[in-house]
Amino acid sequence: MQSGQASDREPDREPDRESDREPDRPATPEAAAPEGVGRESGRPAAASAPHRPVPAPHPPFPSPHRPVPFGYARGVPSDQSPADHYSIVAVASSAGGIQALSALLGALGPELPVPVLLVQHLDPRHRTVLAEVLARRTALRVKLAEAEEHVRPGTVYIAPPDRHLLVDADGGLSLSSSELVHFVRPSADLLFESVAGAYGAEAIACVLTGTGRDGAMGVDAVKSRGGTVIVQDPRTAEFTGMPQSAVDTGAVDFVLPLEEIAAVVRGLVEAKRQ
Numbered sequence: 001m002q003s004g005q006a007s008d009r010e011p012d013r014e015p016d017r018e019s020d021r022e023p024d025r026p027a028t029p030e031a032a033a034p035e036g037v038g039r040e041s042g043r044p045a046a047a048s049a050p051h052r053p054v055p056a057p058h059p060p061f062p063s064p065h066r067p068v069p070f071g072y073a074r075g076v077p078s079d080q081s082p083a084d085h086y087s088i089v090a091v092a093s094s095a096g097g098i099q100a101l102s103a104l105l106g107a108l109g110p111e112l113p114v115p116v117l118l119v120q121h122l123d124p125r126h127r128t129v130l131a132e133v134l135a136r137r138t139a140l141r142v143k144l145a146e147a148e149e150h151v152r153p154g155t156v157y158i159a160p161p162d163r164h165l166l167v168d169a170d171g172g173l174s175l176s177s178s179e180l181v182h183f184v185r186p187s188a189d190l191l192f193e194s195v196a197g198a199y200g201a202e203a204i205a206c207v208l209t210g211t212g213r214d215g216a217m218g219v220d221a222v223k224s225r226g227g228t229v230i231v232q233d234p235r236t237a238e239f240t241g242m243p244q245s246a247v248d249t250g251a252v253d254f255v256l257p258l259e260e261i262a263a264v265v266r267g268l269v270e271a272k273r274q
Contacts (some may be wrong), residue, residue, distance in 0.1 A: 092188030094210025096238030192218025201226030
């Protein structure tokens with residue numbers, strides 16, 4: 001996948017970004033975002049409302065705590081066959097993400113047999129300490145991704161602020177400064193599309209709490225290539241925008257409370273290796 005694809009996308013509004021400068025208490029997105037964030041062409045953005053009731057997913061989407069049968073994507077079967085194993089997990093989050101990522105990665109346990117690629121929207125004006133924060137919450141190795149390094153099992157690679165994170169079929173990472181996608185860089189859409197192109201049915205994509213709709217096009221790409229998509233139940237997310245947008249695509253295999261996602265990821269990865 002070429003990083004230049006980012007220029008073809010229609011931006012919506014800028015999502016709230018998480019601050020990681022206070023490791024023990026994730027800052028509110030309002031504190032992290034610069035003045036004017038959340039406005040487009042002078043039009044006020046919708047206010048974030050973490051406790052606002054979320055409508056149930058549109059029919060014919062199954063109930064949110066039941067896995068969707070393999071191949072479900074926009075109501076039609078995928079033309080890809082399931083892989084005999086999984087090779088990579090990609091995770092995306094935005095506002096509220098540090099807490100959610102801490103819970104997810106902490107519950108994955110040690111010695112995960114696949115690498116994890118992670119996009120978290122952060123304020124690009126500040127050095128991030130997200131790797132250090134998450135490393136204290138999980139037994140997995142956590143680091144900022146570097147260009148031209150190759151992914152290793154049991155390691156979490158975080159997209160640096162203001163860089164898109166991409167991966168190739170050999171597990172080589174690249175970082176891109178191409179245009180913002182939906183007002184953000186790094187972009188979950190670009191990461192997921194990259195993972196889908198490189199790994200196909202061997203990929204798992206997870207969308208957690210966050211504002212905006214980053215990741216929705218990406219999960220569609222993962223599903224269309226036979227991969228597995230897991231989304232945090234919007235009704236349990238601190239911010240509903242990203243998970244609800246992913247659910248609305250219909251290209252989702254599991255919609256689960258945050259505390260159940262790690263067990264499903266680990267179960268999928270380990271079941272395919274037995």
